[in-house]
Amino acid sequence: MAALTQRLLNPARELGRYSLLLYHAATSLTEFGTYRQNLVTQMVRIGIDSLPIVSLAAAFSGAVTTVQTAYQLTSPFIPKTIIGSIVAPSMILELGVVVTGFILAGRVGARIAAELGTMRVSEQIDALEAMGLNSVAYLVMPRVLAGMIMFPVLYVAACFVGIGGGILTAQVGGYLSSGEFIQGARDFFTPFSAYFGLIKSVTFGFIITSIACYKGYYTQGGAEGVGKSTTQAAVMSCVFILFADLLLATLLL
């Protein structure tokens, strides 16, 4: 019975600790001098270093969506430009941001959790605190901020590359010309789609980096603990991205 109670209370305890870490991080926002240099480093690691893999995934997403849409449109009464009208909004509203989110959850989330987890179990975080440094301001703040700043940049890049991949595939595959594709994309484009994607990208950036920081910062139990934190950070980020995606779509669309 006691074990069952503990099991039921664990999510509440985790939520409480996560909230406290975020509160601590928010109150550290004013200590810009502590995290300024780390912020730039993290923006490069999270943003610039992720650009190749995000671009690759986005290009293939755009290309595959184009091929599949063309495959399903068999009726001669539907204009070919509709392919562009489907692929471009799909990238802007959903694929660009979710594909980027999943890639960053694996690439960035796992790295942050492993890095902070190793620092925790080797007492490096204790060493920072013992020196009188605010370890949350120094380690957590720059990572979360960098995630929220760089995810939208990656999202925009993913949309351009994804749509570009779609155009290239349409042209090479002989489905429609690039002009027809762009015309179709323009017909159904609404600026709100882009705003919605940007809102989602900032939210996903926050989810991935804050969960990874939380899991890494509170790692326990040596190398095994680091492995566990890393896996949990990646898996939980993906799950919460899906929930946030649904919630934001329900609230904003």
Next chain:
Amino acid sequence: MIKIENLYKSFADKPVLKGVSLEIYDRDTMVVIGRSGSGKSVLLKHLIGLLQPDRGRILVDGIDINKAKYRELRQLRKDFGVLFQGGALFDSMDSFDNVAFPLRTFGTISEDGIKKRVHECLDLVNLPDVGDKRPSELSGGMQKRVALARAISLEPRYILYDEPTSGLDPETSNTIDELIRRLDQQLNVTSIVITHDMHSVLAIADRIAFIHEGEIRWTGTVDDLHNAEDEVLLAFVRANEYQIGDPSETADLS
């Protein structure tokens, strides 16, 4: 002066500290000894507020560190240098940057001044030529000495040592002991050393506190230890001699 009053701490309902009281005088080297799991390292982490007690208080120069606000606590921590059990060097930096880190973060001196101070600290721990080496390129003993150089870089008033000789061979342990003794004399600091190595105790201690099952069971000087009659303490000391393997190398405590 550090005063620990009636300190209690439990983890998941398992009591670790059960009413620990201890006074550490200025410029003293207090060595806390006890078996593994007796609560020594937990006690050390309480001294700088890395752990919060369930009950009791710790006064550092009259300031209750558990009632201090986070900013005040961080200010207070700058008076402490801590040598962690594994060194806790930042593995993303080389030795020079590790020692320079507190100076760059909190100091007001120029980069030239920082360079000079880092070399002074590395000289003090007899490692003048390892500045460009990463922690992974150093032996365990060298890592601890670089970590000690980092701990003293801001000229702390208190130095805390968590098992400074654990995992080291006897010769390197002696080097660390000599270093602790020399730094105590040269820097005029108050030192608190957590260890279960009786060689270290006899080499460096001004005063000794024996912690057993979460309580301070005995305190005294090295001379007092020779005349101690506490059976649990004597059993601990004898067990340590047995582990060392050559009783003639240790002081006669019988």
